[in-house]
């Protein structure tokens with residue numbers, strides 16, 4: 001089954017039942033070291049994870065690490081351009097959970113992202129990136145402790161599908177000509193628009209299936225959170241991209257009000273219900289006026305539609321969600337993407353799970369990580385129904401590679417997510433305690449050290465930070 005690697009002699013595979021991992025006491029877990037700073041952060045993370053498992057479970061549990069290859073290291077082992085060998089794909093499929101360091105993707109041309117390929121090949125459709133504040137972490141934000149959000153990013157489609165053509169390419173020009181001559185004129189809403197012939201062209205597919213399976217996981221996660229955090233915000237730029245991003249919002253609400261009808265309330269429904277709770281005699285029209293800004297300026301047809309919406313909500317969920325019952329449900333709302341970037345800064349406490357399409361989630365997860373200490377503190381998981389790969393939010397940070405300098409916190413916290421996913425909570429908790437205590441005692445790497453007041457001089461090395469975390473287990 002494997003050409004150039006050999007699975008561990010001890011341990012066994014993690015399997016799945018009904019989408020949940022079944023984890024033996026000695027699982028074999030494949031790991032990819034990663035390019036750039038992967039040489040620094042992966043060994044540090046592995047050391048911390050092993051120490052936590054040993055400290056929590058003694059000889060009863062352990063991880064058998066299985067080294068697999070991708071990126072530069074894969075080319076060294078398998079030959080030129082062998083960036084993602086079949087051995088690697090086979091191992092991830094066989095063992096069910098993997099963890100990886102970052103992999104380089106060239107800008108402009110060259111190969112497509114290996115990181116994205118791993119997500120697409122394994123159908124890891126939910127990219128889960130928690131951004132939570134560890135006390136004592138320096139932050140450019142005044143109240144970082146108020147931010148506790150989890151970005152749920154759709155991970156398999158959007159422009160990351162990589163269907164695009166460069167300016168001047170044969171297929172690109174053919175497509176532009178077809179669009180300009182046949183397709184755009186056939187759609188009156190496009191008017192006389194034309195695509196410049198010297199344009200590059202990219203396709204942005206957003207499917208109902210892809211959107212709803214992501215939102216489903218986001219709502220399921222919200223249901224497991226304590227009440228004040230039982231919220232899911234659908235993030236989109238649907239005012240501009242109506243049939244992709246706007247549709248993501250609509251499909252999210254459709255799922256909310258069908259599959260999760262008993263458990264959820266939408267923000268707009270909550271306004272309608274609370275208007276009636278506060279004024280039981282309110283007319284349908286006054287209720288419609290209260291929920292729709294600019295109602296009086298709408299055409300009669302549009303006003304009738306809002307009145308109908310109010311009537312439908314009251315008829316269908318007053319008994320089950322009215323009289324305050326909606327306050328115990330998961331609140332699903334939506335925000336336009338540009339606005340959410342300022343909202344998480346100005347009103348961080350009002351958000352919890354942010355369900356996004358691929359590109360918006362990519363941007364938003366870096367921005368949210370910055371608020372709680374930076375990319376060195378940004379973990380992540382790529383989750384599917386029969387496989388999961390854990391990795392940091394950040395990339396290879398090439399200028400720091402091999403210097404034993406960067407913060408391994410993001411990969412270590414990705415390890416925490418992995419342990420929690422495996423149900424090894426005691427080991428995960430030890431690592432969280434170790435990180436908290438190390439930061440609180442100002443034992444940090446350069447990225448946090450330079451933001452502290454006064455700055456920590458000299459900062460810990462990457463490997464030293466790992467040792468500090470382990471020191472605080474007990």
Ligand SMILES: NC(=O)C1=CN([C@@H]2O[C@H](COP(=O)(O)OP(=O)(O)OC[C@H]3O[C@@H](n4cnc5c(N)ncnc54)[C@H](OP(=O)(O)O)[C@@H]3O)[C@@H](O)[C@H]2O)C=CC1
Pocket residue numbers: 037041101102103104105106115374375376391392393394395396397398406407408409410447
């Ligand atoms: N999943 C993956 O494997 C990902 C891969 N990439 C790839 O990584 C490569 C480099 O991307 P780039 O845009 O430079 O983004 P990076 O995320 O690699 O680095 C940007 C900056 O973030 C800070 N940073 C990153 N990692 C850490 C860390 N562990 N500790 C402290 N600070 C950190 C550094 O800031 P400073 O220097 O200011 O201290 C660094 O210069 C590209 O090829 C890109 O495609 C990008 C994202 C994800």
Ligand SMILES: O=C(O)CCC(=O)C(=O)O
Pocket residue numbers: 103104105113114115116362393395
């Ligand atoms: O694959 C890459 O190189 C970048 C991916 C990325 O930025 C991300 O997943 O956050």
Ligand SMILES: [Mg+2]
Pocket residue numbers: 362363366393
């Ligand atoms: Mg990114």
